[in-house]
Amino acid sequence: xxxxEVVLSPALLRLTxxxxxxxxxxxxxxxxxxxxTAIHExxxxxxxxxxxxxxxxxxxxxxxxxGERDGHKLEGFDLGNSPFECMNxxxxxxxxxxxxxxxxxxxxxxxDAGASNVIAGSFLNIDATSEWLKKDGKDIVLLCAGWxxxxxxxxxxxxxxxxxxxxxxxxxxxxxxxxxxxIDVYELGKHNLAQFLIKSSHYQRLSNLHHQEDMEYCxxxxxxxxxxxxxxxxxxxxx
Amino acid sequence: xxxxEVVLSPALLRLTxxxxxxxxxxxxxxxxxxxxTAIHExxxxxxxxxxxxxxxxxxxxxxxxxGERDGHKLEGFDLGNSPFECMNxxxxxxxxxxxxxxxxxxxxxxxDAGASNVIAGSFLNIDATSEWLKKDGKDIVLLCAGWxxxxxxxxxxxxxxxxxxxxxxxxxxxxxxxxxxxIDVYELGKHNLAQFLIKSSHYQRLSNLHHQEDMEYCxxxxxxxxxxxxxxxxxxxxx
Numbered sequence: 001x002x003x004x005e006v007v008l009s010p011a012l013l014r015l016t017x018x019x020x021x022x023x024x025x026x027x028x029x030x031x032x033x034x035x036x037t038a039i040h041e042x043x044x045x046x047x048x049x050x051x052x053x054x055x056x057x058x059x060x061x062x063x064x065x066x067g068e069r070d071g072h073k074l075e076g077f078d079l080g081n082s083p084f085e086c087m088n089x090x091x092x093x094x095x096x097x098x099x100x101x102x103x104x105x106x107x108x109x110x111x112d113a114g115a116s117n118v119i120a121g122s123f124l125n126i127d128a129t130s131e132w133l134k135k136d137g138k139d140i141v142l143l144c145a146g147w148x149x150x151x152x153x154x155x156x157x158x159x160x161x162x163x164x165x166x167x168x169x170x171x172x173x174x175x176x177x178x179x180x181x182x183i184d185v186y187e188l189g190k191h192n193l194a195q196f197l198i199k200s201s202h203y204q205r206l207s208n209l210h211h212q213e214d215m216e217y218c219x220x221x222x223x224x225x226x227x228x229x230x231x232x233x234x235x236x237x238x239x
Numbered sequence: 240x241x242x243x244e245v246v247l248s249p250a251l252l253r254l255t256x257x258x259x260x261x262x263x264x265x266x267x268x269x270x271x272x273x274x275x276t277a278i279h280e281x282x283x284x285x286x287x288x289x290x291x292x293x294x295x296x297x298x299x300x301x302x303x304x305x306g307e308r309d310g311h312k313l314e315g316f317d318l319g320n321s322p323f324e325c326m327n328x329x330x331x332x333x334x335x336x337x338x339x340x341x342x343x344x345x346x347x348x349x350x351d352a353g354a355s356n357v358i359a360g361s362f363l364n365i366d367a368t369s370e371w372l373k374k375d376g377k378d379i380v381l382l383c384a385g386w387x388x389x390x391x392x393x394x395x396x397x398x399x400x401x402x403x404x405x406x407x408x409x410x411x412x413x414x415x416x417x418x419x420x421x422i423d424v425y426e427l428g429k430h431n432l433a434q435f436l437i438k439s440s441h442y443q444r445l446s447n448l449h450h451q452e453d454m455e456y457c458x459x460x461x462x463x464x465x466x467x468x469x470x471x472x473x474x475x476x477x478x
Contacts, residue, residue: 008247008390011251012250012388015389147416148254149251149254150251150415150416150417151247151416151417151420153420176389177386177390177391177439181390181392181395184423184424184428185423187427188426199419200416
């Protein structure tokens with residue numbers, strides 16, 4: 001039986017051993033949803049980077065550069081952090097360097113901590129990704145990106161959804177209260193994810209920035225079966 | 240309208256401003272439940288200390304010394320961390336120095352961070368404490384002690400219960416996802432706290448150490464109206 005541990009904030013990652021485990025980075029609104037979309041739409045790779053300077057430096061190496069800070073698109077960047085900007089052939093066969101407030105830093109943190117594989121989590125491909133993880137068979141860490149190290153509702157909700165799918169009602173074998181907590185939250189919210197998240201701080205923040213469509217899209221279930229994981233410094237299709 | 244923020248682990252306390260706020264330290268199983276019981280049973284003060292050495296040094300100053308590590312009573316100490324050891328006149332008019340794995344360290348951390356008042360949280364006096372906080376009117380931080388910096392279910396459950404009582408269904412005014420999360424968990428667990436917590440890691444840990452009775456007691460609602468808070472380095476009855 002594989003073990004699943006939910007880490008509710010990157011600030012708590014140091015308490016969890018991730019070596020020889022698969023780490024799913026979760027930044028539902030919007031980084032990891034956008035990464036999965038970009039790869040599904042034919043981008044050849046997404047390279048998560050921590051700083052805007054790193055992204056800008058990669059522009060000279062043929063990358064499209066994409067990113068946001070505090071929900072705002074970055075000046076002079078090719079793309080923001082909206083999944084819709086990755087559609088209609090805009091990223092096909094392109095490499096993208098992406099930097100965001102929370103999610104892309106987590107990919108780096110999980111890599112630095114020695115994860116076996118770092119996987120991008122999203123509702124858009126949750127079933128395919130869960131199946132991939134079950135088949136791979138390693139213990140799993142579900143790492144919520146949160147908001148500036150604070151716990152958020154949407155990433156916790158996704159962690160609960162994925163833990164539920166993988167454990168298949170075998171919850172009582174868990175030795176991790178964070179996982180129980182995430183599953184409990186998902187049990188409450190699963191019948192209407194968007195309705196459940198209206199109260200959350202980032203939903204409110206993105207609503208104020210007119211990203212309503214992005215949020216609806218990011219909460220859509222199983223639009224595709226592409227699974228996205230990291231090899232070296234870039235994220236690719238791995239199934 | 241006062242603001243309520245739940246901090247799910249002491250490792251996240253640095254993200255939250257606590258100055259000029261009331262901080263409720265929550266270590267339901269068992270430190271803060273035991274502190275409240277001791278004061279209600281007539282102890283003149285409880286002094287939370289971080290190390291066993293600090294406790295032992297206070298024995299020479301007339302304190303009863305109490306404590307545990309990893310759920311086990313400490314060798315040579317007068318009392319463990321069970322609320323029942325504080326009953327039947329055993330602590331009446333006594334001062335107690337208490338050191339525990341998680342809870343007592345949080346009292347110190349909240350004090351060091353500059354909290355206006357540090358309050359001991361327990362189900363045993365939850366209504367009286369919530370009323371005291373509402374009357375006092377300062378913004379509130381509900382600080383879950385967790386287990387060695389990891390998030391736990393029972394402290395989150397209590398934080399949700401107290402936030403619910405104080406906000407009185409005014410949840411949509413909250414700008415803190417951790418508070419929403421705690422309230423959601425409480426909504427799921429409120430009809431049978433003990434049943435809800437059977438799955439939690441610390442419930443299992445204490446069950447293995449034969450502390451079943453302690454846990455049932457610590458989940459009892461409103462056994463008394465004594466409110467316990469810190470003045471200088473000691474905790475007293477404050478109502």
